[in-house]
Amino acid sequence: MTTRRIGVMGGTFDPIHHGHLVAASEVAYSFKLDTVLFAPTGQPWHKSPAPGATPEERYLMTVLATSTDDRFDVTRVDIDREGPTYTVDTLRDLRAQYELNFPNLETEWFFITGADALADIMEWRGPQEVIALAHIIGVTRPGHEMRHPDLPADSWTLLEIPAMAISSTNIRARAGRGEPINYLVPESVANFIGKRKLYQ
Numbered sequence: 001m002t003t004r005r006i007g008v009m010g011g012t013f014d015p016i017h018h019g020h021l022v023a024a025s026e027v028a029y030s031f032k033l034d035t036v037l038f039a040p041t042g043q044p045w046h047k048s049p050a051p052g053a054t055p056e057e058r059y060l061m062t063v064l065a066t067s068t069d070d071r072f073d074v075t076r077v078d079i080d081r082e083g084p085t086y087t088v089d090t091l092r093d094l095r096a097q098y099e100l101n102f103p104n105l106e107t108e109w110f111f112i113t114g115a116d117a118l119a120d121i122m123e124w125r126g127p128q129e130v131i132a133l134a135h136i137i138g139v140t141r142p143g144h145e146m147r148h149p150d151l152p153a154d155s156w157t158l159l160e161i162p163a164m165a166i167s168s169t170n171i172r173a174r175a176g177r178g179e180p181i182n183y184l185v186p187e188s189v190a191n192f193i194g195k196r197k198l199y200q
């Protein structure tokens, strides 16, 4: 049986930026992943509907940003599911899809996200099931004080990514003030933000 190593990159991606792309690339290299599946959240469970881009716009920007890298793909599991996004559902749904579509494929699963988001993992729905479904990888900004999640040491890894100094919050603020966002996000994403007048 063939084994594939699949990373699920979970995030709001409002908007996706080069920090996310560098992080996905570095994790793919370090963990010898065959694929990184970007999973834009539907409605994040901990936020009220934001004034930012719609889920469909965040999904489209993620597709634009990842289209030139063969290792990257985007899934709609969280965008298409009703209600708030819980990582346990993301991983259950993706694993079920893969078992159905690729019955002869053995898969090893990794869940990648920002280390800040991970610090609260014990308050997520079903944290023990989450770590049973995937190895957890937190990516963090340089100099960031890491709060270690309260989980068995072999269930998670933290990786420092220099390009994570870029943040979606900062990009939204820059776009809102009419400042350039070139080179912080892929050109296709900058064009999409301009065309849809996002974050203004």
Ligand code: NAP
Pocket (backbone or CB within 6 Å): 009, 010, 011, 012, 013, 019, 020, 023, 039, 041, 044, 045, 046, 085, 086, 087, 088, 112, 113, 114, 115, 116, 117, 123, 124, 125, 139, 166, 167, 168, 169
């Ligand atoms: P967030 O609170 O919007 O972001 C927290 C921090 O992590 C921000 O600094 C953010 O930077 C960074 N970040 C988020 N996703 C990242 C990624 N893929 N790569 C690198 N940095 C990232 O977090 P969120 O986006 O809502 O949630 C992150 C993931 O955790 C999602 O998949 C979400 O579904 C999951 N989550 C699940 C639960 C649950 O199951 N109950 C609860 C919370 C989060 P940027 O703003 O620059 O991205």
